[in-house]
Amino acid sequence: MTDLKERIAAQLTAVRDRSLGYTAAEDDLLVRQHSPLMSPLVWDLAHVGNYEELWVLRAAAGITPLRPEIDDIYDAFKTPRRDRPALPFLRPTEARDYIGGVRGRVLDVLDAVDLADPDPLRRDGFVFGLVIQHEHQHDETMLATLQLAGRPGVVRDGDLPPGLSAGPEEVYVPEGEFLMGTDSLPWAYDNERPAHRVDLPAYWIDRLPVGNAAYAAFIEDGGYHDARWWTPEGWRWRQENGVFAPLFWTRDGGAWWRTRFGRPEPVPMDEPVQHVCWYEADAYARWAGKRLPTEAEWEKACGWDAAAGRARPYPWGEQDPTPELANLGHRAARPAPLGAYPGGASPYGAEQMVGDVWEWTATWFDGYPGFRAFPYREYSEVFFGKEYRVLRGGSWAADPAAVRTTFRNWDYPIRRQIFTGFRCARTASPEER
Numbered sequence: 119m120t121d122l123k124e125r126i127a128a129q130l131t132a133v134r135d136r137s138l139g140y141t142a143a144e145d146d147l148l149v150r151q152h153s154p155l156m157s158p159l160v161w162d163l164a165h166v167g168n169y170e171e172l173w174v175l176r177a178a179a180g181i182t183p184l185r186p187e188i189d190d191i192y193d194a195f196k197t198p199r200r201d202r203p204a205l206p207f208l209r210p211t212e213a214r215d216y217i218g219g220v221r222g223r224v225l226d227v228l229d230a231v232d233l234a235d236p237d238p239l240r241r242d243g244f245v246f247g248l249v250i251q252h253e254h255q256h257d258e259t260m261l262a263t264l265q266l267a268g269r270p271g272v273v274r275d276g277d278l279p280p281g282l283s284a285g286p287e288e289v290y291v292p293e294g295e296f297l298m299g300t301d302s303l304p305w306a307y308d309n310e311r312p313a314h315r316v317d318l319p320a321y322w323i324d325r326l327p328v329g330n331a332a333y334a335a336f337i338e339d340g341g342y343h344d345a346r347w348w349t350p351e352g353w354r355w356r357q358e359n360g361v362f363a364p365l366f367w368t369r370d371g372g373a374w375w376r377t378r379f380g381r382p383e384p385v386p387m388d389e390p391v392q393h394v395c396w397y398e399a400d401a402y403a404r405w406a407g408k409r410l411p412t413e414a415e416w417e418k419a420c421g422w423d424a425a426a427g428r429a430r431p432y433p434w435g436e437q438d439p440t441p442e443l444a445n446l447g448h449r450a451a452r453p454a455p456l457g458a459y460p461g462g463a464s465p466y467g468a469e470q471m472v473g474d475v476w477e478w479t480a481t482w483f484d485g486y487p488g489f490r491a492f493p494y495r496e497y498s499e500v501f502f503g504k505e506y507r508v509l510r511g512g513s514w515a516a517d518p519a520a521v522r523t524t525f526r527n528w529d530y531p532i533r534r535q536i537f538t539g540f541r542c543a544r545t546a547s548p549e550e551r
Contacts (some may be wrong), residue, residue, distance in 0.1 A: 120127050121298045122233055126246045127225065129519055133219060136448075136517070137163060141210070148210050151265040154200035157536055159207030161192070162260055164208045166253040167190040167217030170224055178237075179227045185216065195496055205515040217248055222436025224249075228536040239493060246304030247519075254517040261448070261536050265366070270380030273451050279442075281388050288544075289320040291415070293551065296415055296422040297429050299486050300524045302437070309310070309498035310524040312488045313429075316414045320546035323411055323419045326456045326469055327390035327541045328402060329475065334374060336386065336402050337363055338367045347404045355532055363435040365393035365534040379451055388455045390539045392475045395533035396507045399478040399540035411543035413481035413508045413526070420471040420510070421462050421523030431522050433471050434465035439518040441532040444473035447517050453539070454514070468541075470519055475539030483528035501528060513537035 122452060141148055141163050148160040168188060168212075170196070175181040183189075188194055208216055224246075231240055239245045253391060264273050294317065298310070300306045301313045341364045344537050345353045366377045374385040394402075396410075403409050411419070421430040432439060439446050443462040443514040445454040453474040463469045471477070491499045506528040512521035515537050 123228055123241055125252070126228060126243050126543065129225070129250050130228075130246070132222070133250050133257065133517070133519070134217075136257050137138055137166060137217075137253060137260070138214070140257060140264065140273075142212075144268075145210050145531075146273070147267065147269060149203075150265055151200075151203040152269075153517075153535065156259070156263040156266060157199050157202045158207070158400060159260055159263055160213050160261075161202050161205070162209050163210075164227075165192040165194070166249075166256050167213070167220045168477075169252055170217075171220045171247045173239075173245050173249055173493070174224045175220065175285040178239045181227075182222065184219065184223075186226040188216075194521045198352075217340050221453035224278075229471070230313070242304035244304060246248050249306065254520040257517070258513070258515040258537070260538065262300055264378055266535055267375040267379045268377065275379075275449075275452070277450075278445060278450045278452075278454040278459045282460060284458035285325055285457065285460075285469075286467075289325050289419070290546070290550070291319040291321050291323060291419050291466050292424075293318060294424070296418045296523075297425075298324045298417055300429070303431060303522060303524065304521070306524060307497065307512045307526070308492045309485065309491065309526050310485075312486060313492075314487050316418075318414060318418060320551045321411075321415055321543055322466035322546055322550075323415060323466075323468055323543040324408075325467060327453075327475055328399075329387065329428060329456050330374075330385050330391050331387035332391050332406075332494060333364070333391040333394070333402060334385070336405050336463040339405070341401060341405050344405075347401040348397065349400060352531075355397055359406070361398070364398070366389060367393075369468060386452075386455070390453045390456060390470065390475045392513075392537050393534050394538060394540070395534045396478045398534075399538075400480075403540070403542045406542055408491060408542035408544045410478055410540060413479045413510065415543055416471075416477065416510045419466050419468045425465070429523060430465070431524075432462075433468070434462050439472070439521070444470075444518075445514045446473040446512060446521060448515055450514065452514060453537075471511050473512055473516070473524075474517075475511070475513055475537055476513050476527055477511045478540040479506045479508045479510055482506065483526070502540045505530065507531050507534075509538060 298316045299313045484502045509527040
């Protein structure tokens with residue numbers, strides 16, 4: 119268990135460095151609300167420390183609360199994001215001191231804990247995985263907030279591999295059963311469990327996410343002005359909000375431009391489209407003569423190894439993500455060009471299914487058969503129903519620690535500020551089976 123403790127300690131350090139890096143800015147940027155959709159950045163910073171205190175120090179270790187008076191301030195269910203600027207939240211210096219104090223005690227707990235303890239919070243370090251993934255998710259939220267803030271020079275960029283254009287447009291997934299979800303991945307969330315058999319008919323799924331060039335063709339063909347392609351709810355949303363392109367896109371003469379972390383630039387036509395909501399993705403798929411994949415179709419195409427009769431934790435296999443396999447962990451502040459990761463292809467040949475952009479699916483977020491909430495209902499169960507659509511795959515801003523074939527994300531179908539894109543699917547015809 120020593121190696122596992124060392125890995126947990128390293129991941130705790132890495133995620134905290136990331137959080138502090140995104141909040142290494144003047145106080146005005148951190149305490150201001152840049153959109154009613156998002157919290158002030160400093161709220162997210164202290165929230166991850168409070169969550170860590172609640173679960174590692176109190177729930178797993180039984181330590182007396184450090185700052186019980188701030189619990190309500192950082193309870194995400196008590197105050198909607200739009201109202202959080204009115205809360206008496208910790209200012210930046212105090213927030214950093216608080217989360218640093220929590221982290222020191224968490225590392226003491228890690229040194230002492232028995233990771234073979236049968237208690238489900240402590241076994242295999244689940245509670246540490248819980249807080250590591252939670253903080254990475256808030257780091258991605260911070261990046262979405264910084265994109266909305268539009269302050270240039272705050273978010274670092276980086277280099278990415280070139281794209282490769284060769285390859286089929288779609289890949290074929292034969293009919294048959296596969297094992298969806300997991301019973302074995304130790305840090306998987308409750309909504310990923312239990313593993314269960316799902317039988318699917320044959321289908322085709324896009325080899326790559328839909329790119330900016332293809333999406334621009336949809337716009338040029340009048341896609342935003344033709345109700346045929348939209349659900350009634352989507353068409354109403356589009357009309358009421360005057361939407362005519364992905365968020366952060368603008369038209370300048372004959373060219374499309376986007377604003378990326380405060381800097382205008384031409385839209386790179388070889389990248390996956392991002393900042394589109396479910397309604398936009400669904401409309402494009404209809405226009406293209408296809409549909410969005412179901413969540414089950416997405417997962418099977420991503421990780422099911424039919425020859426071995428088992429699911430892979432990543433499309434390419436067991437190996438942890440590397441820069442050669444996927445665009446994860448904010449290596450650059452954008453999606454990679456289409457076809458940049460042929461080595462990361464799934465068993466069926468689908469590429470870039472992990473990293474670059476979260477991908478909308480056709481499925482409403484709900485529990486799997488036999489679902490049991492753990493360690494608390496508010497992580498997953500309270501969101502079940504027909505309000506939230508499932509997203510899969512992880513974006514360029516998602517960390518490898520919080521990404522796997524079975525990982526499920528969800529959001530309202532109108533959300534565009536998150537780093538979302540999609541790929542299309544279609545049912546195989548009898549002649550193609």
